[in-house]
Amino acid sequence: MDFSQLLSLVALALVASQVAEAAPPPKVTCADGNVTANAVCCQLFSAVAILQENLFDGAQCGEEAHSALRLSFHDAIGFSIHGMQGLSGGGADGSILVFNATELKFHANIGIDDITSEQFPVFQTTNLSAGDFVHLAAAVGTANCPGAPQLDFFFGRAPPVAPAPDLTVPEPTDSVDAIIERFADAGFSVDEIVALLSSHTVAAADEIDTTIPGTPFDTTPFTFDTQFFVETLLKGSLFPGNGSQAGEVLSPIHGEMRLQSDFELSRDPRTACLWQAMINDQTRMQTQFKAAMHKLELLGQPDTLVDCSDVIPVPAPFKGQAVFPATFSRRDIQQACLLEPFPTLQTLPGPETSVPPVPGS
Ligand code: HEM
Incomplete structure (x- = not known):
């Protein structure tokens, strides 16, 4: 075997080993017929x-x-x-x-x-x-x-x-400084706080105002979409009033609740740009939320897990787009990220939006 043949052989062996490494891990078939990576x-x-x-x-x-x-x-x-x-x-x-x-x-x-x-x-x-x-x-x-x-x-x-x-x-009445400090003490960055708060897209409050249980944080509380990041940025009052409770800020959408902490985080210079970037970027929200x-x-867990x-079941996809709720538009947005333009969104047709409570709350 001459030197060039030897080189080709080595190259082939390298490719083969890389293919082996890239191959998915072997699967196990459980007694009930389910398939998983580990018995x-x-x-x-x-x-x-x-x-x-x-x-x-x-x-x-x-x-x-x-x-x-x-x-x-x-x-x-x-x-x-x-x-x-x-x-x-x-x-x-x-x-x-x-x-x-x-x-x-x-x-x-x-x-x-x-x-x-x-x-x-x-x-x-x-x-x-x-x-x-x-x-x-x-x-x-x-x-x-x-x-x-x-x-x-x-x-x-x-x-x-x-x-x-x-x-x-953290509590909804906490300042942004206090929230960032608490999350940092648990090992989370400012971006990871925003990512975790994607969870409030499938959320409602029972206890902030007990007279209106099940009040959702966005108009689509049964869909993990980016609507929460749009609607928290609609202009609204920072100060409680007209029946709102501690930790709550009035939302311009009838039937919707807005936590004071979400309102402030959506407008704070440390968090506002990622907040805005989540809007209509379903993949980014999914990826960053999953990682956080x-x-x-x-x-607090050992690395032996x-x-x-x-x-875990594979969730159904969301194929829609983020929108302005009916009657709202770009002019109703209180833009806090000045580095990037606000995404272009359509306004839903129809009369003024009113969102019903989440049942069972
Ligand atoms: C700054 C941080 C956070 C604050 C201040 C906060 C505060 C709250 C409050 C006050 C409620 C409503 C409770 C009620 O009145 O019933 C709520 C609901 C909820 N929160 Fe958070 N939260 C924070 C972060 C998170 C994170 C990191 C997650 C998950 C990863 C999360 C998931 C939820 C969910 C899913 C609900 C809805 C529960 C339901 O509808 O029954 N929150 N949050």
Whole structure:
């Protein structure tokens, strides 16, 4: 073999090894016929079915799916990269479900008791740890919302050992400085805060104003679209009045609620440009939300958890466009990002928009 033949052989071997590395990991067929990348994930398919049937009304993006996503945040954010000041617990460990007698007394967890009391009996029918249950429920519930990304799910959390400490969950009355500081203490950047707040596109409030339960944060609370980022930027009052409560800012859309924190974050120079960039960029919102949620579900967890993301259902796509609600247009936008032009959007036809409450709240 001459030198050039030898070189060709080496090149061929290199290509072959790269192809082998690029090949998808081998799949396992579970006893029930489901297919996954890792045999330990097989036991999760029955838990997913239980969740869809007994918690999410047969795979709906309703109140329970919304609340399951909120619960995963309130559980995981009880964490600090600087340590827990001598306290154990914290992070994405399900402590909010098991130590609910303690954590539900925290002011920021107002209204969380509804979903913990719904989840607890379902949790008991699975063999999962509380942390695995809470974060699996969030990923499955979110998958029921058209337009959502297929969230990751990592499996194998130990049972929680203690409640998370108080004052780790941000409140809508907190200043932007305080919110950024709290998220930074848990390891999140300013961009990741905006990405995580995409969750408020499938959200409603029961407790901010108890006289109007189920008031949604955008006109499409059952779709994981970018409408929330448009509607928070419509001109509105910063100061409570006309019946609005602490933490609430009036929305110009009838039936819609706007959190004071979302209002301020949408207009703060540190967050305004990503906020605006999310509008009508479904792929960007999905990608950044998925990445930040991945980080959230692993807070305080060892790197031995197993990637079981392929047990999460694939969400239906959102094929529409972001719009101005009927009667609104570019002139109603309070643009806070001065670096980029505001995206061009169509106005929905029809009379003034009014959004109904989310049922079941
Ligand atoms: C600055 C940070 C945040 C603040 C101040 C905040 C505050 C709130 C408040 C006050 C509510 C309404 C509660 C009620 O009255 O019933 C709410 C709902 C919700 N939040 Fe957040 N939130 C924040 C971040 C997040 C994050 C990071 C997630 C998830 C990743 C999340 C997911 C949700 C969801 C899905 C709902 C709707 C729950 C339902 O409709 O039942 N929030 N949030």
